[in-house]
Amino acid sequence: MTQQELEKYLWGAATALRGTIDAGDYKQYIFPLLFFKRISDVYDEEFANALAESNGDLEYAAFAENHHFQIPDGAHWNDVREKTVNIGAALQEAMRAIEQANPDTLFGIFGDASWTNKDRLSDAILTDLIEHFSQHKLNLSNVPDDQLGNAYEYLIKEFADDSGHTAAEFYTNRTVVKLMTLIMDPQPGESVYDPTCGSGGLLLNCALHLKDEGKEYRTLKLYGQEINLLTSAIARMNMFMHGIEEFSIVRGNTLTNPAFLENDKLKAFNVILANPPYSIKAWDRKAFESDPYGRNLWGTPPQGCADYAFQQHIQKSLDMKSGRSITLWPHGILFRDAESDMRRKMIEQDQVECVIGLGPNLFYNSPMEACLLITKTNKEANKKGKVLFINAVNEVKQDKNMAFLEPQHISKIFNAYQDFGDQENFAALVTVEDVLAKKGNMAINLYVRPNALNLENSISFEEAYQQWNDSADELKSSMEALFKTLTAS
Secondary structure: HHHHHHHHHHHHHHHHOOOOOOOHHHHHHHHHHHHHHHHHHHHHHHHHHHHHHHOOOOOEEEOOOOOOOOOOOOOOOOHHOOOOOOHHHHHHHHHHHHHHHHHOOOOOOOOOOOOOOOOOOHHHHHHHHHHHHHHOOOOOOOOHHHHHHHHHHHHHHHHHHHHHHHHHHHOOHHHHHHHHHHOOOOOOEEEEEOOOOOOOOHHHHHHHHHHHHHOOOOEEEEEEOOOOOHHHHHHHHHHHHOOOOEEEEEEOOOOOOOOOEOOEOOHHHEEEEEEEOOOOOOOOOHHHHHHOOOOOOOOOOOOOOOOOHHHHHHHHHHHOOOEEEEEEEEHHHOOOHHHHHHHHHHHOOOEEEEEEEEEEOOOOOOOOEEEEEEOOOOOOHHHHEEEEEEEEEOOOOOEOHHHHHOHHHHHHHHHHHHHHOOEEEOEEEEEEEHHOOOOOOOOOOHHHOHHHHOOOOOOOOHHHHHHHHHHHHHHHHHEEEEEHHHHHH
């Protein structure tokens, strides 16, 4: 099959569910079925290969050493396919049996979908789904890891498009992911962490980045935590579908119960990439005031906005010698008054390397402009005491309600980051003292003047600053109103 044919074939399974369940729920059924079919077909392929090697020794072919995963008797795809009644129960039993047979790798990977609810999934619908998936063998010889992995990512994108407001829970704009990965430049053997990993796209792309460069990607150590059970399962399946086996993705609340510890302290990582949930109100602020892991480096964020709780968790989780992070945020994190003291302390400690302003609609299903906050625990000598601001708000391609970065946009932004110097109307290298003189306000327009200011009728900086302040106040009021609306709905 071509890539396009594979994607069409897989998406056809989702279309079979239209009118039966909500689009936002497709993923909890389609992904487990796809993974179940994949590991069954690969098991058969491995069995056949071992059989050929041993001149037909059935006992040898069944040895665990010859298989990536164990499939117990009665739990194979073909076993379920033979069922004509209570198919949901048979699927559920088979999936649980596989999880139990592979406790170190597959425990909980099939999620907690209700397969036995015949009001949602009748035997007829499940039969159609199983027969649809049975049209093709999804073994390694027919569908290599790269091809299936790309198709899996295609499904994630399609499900995000169909699922509306819930998309952001598991999907980050892949063109932004590409830019973030380029900037972080993970190297073989390094540890990479995403504290709110969603479907694992940021982690996965670090491995694929090395693979594309011809470097040893299998020594990269990938760690992720995700609060949502289904989404964490999708992330683990995403890794396996791409042929990545060395990773640790844990379900849990990063702020309340960070998963990765060493000697009762937060584990330290070389690289952290993140797109945290922004401006969440339901978090334990009281506990953070006396955080046992010392994550309140700069203070305790306000109850109505946990952004700097995540940012401080990230900073505390970085290796002191080589640690670097990149985080996707709304612009508010750069200038909000309620967080000014924490932001000032972060700047005083010379942790901020670069701030990149991106265009609107890069957050999934949100018109907000995004920014990238890049930090380092140990800046290079030429970067100490300096912060680079890049205004890339115009480097974006709008496509209906969603935007993306084209290759030329990514190259321009990345090159500016690497050059680490002034570029007229695009980048400004500013001293830490200058940022602190503005009370730690990192609003990008304060440092990189837009083209409009170069016209003959240009206004003074003071006037521009006042206009920006007025606009910021309006934006703040609008955002507060929006959040009230979202909370009430």
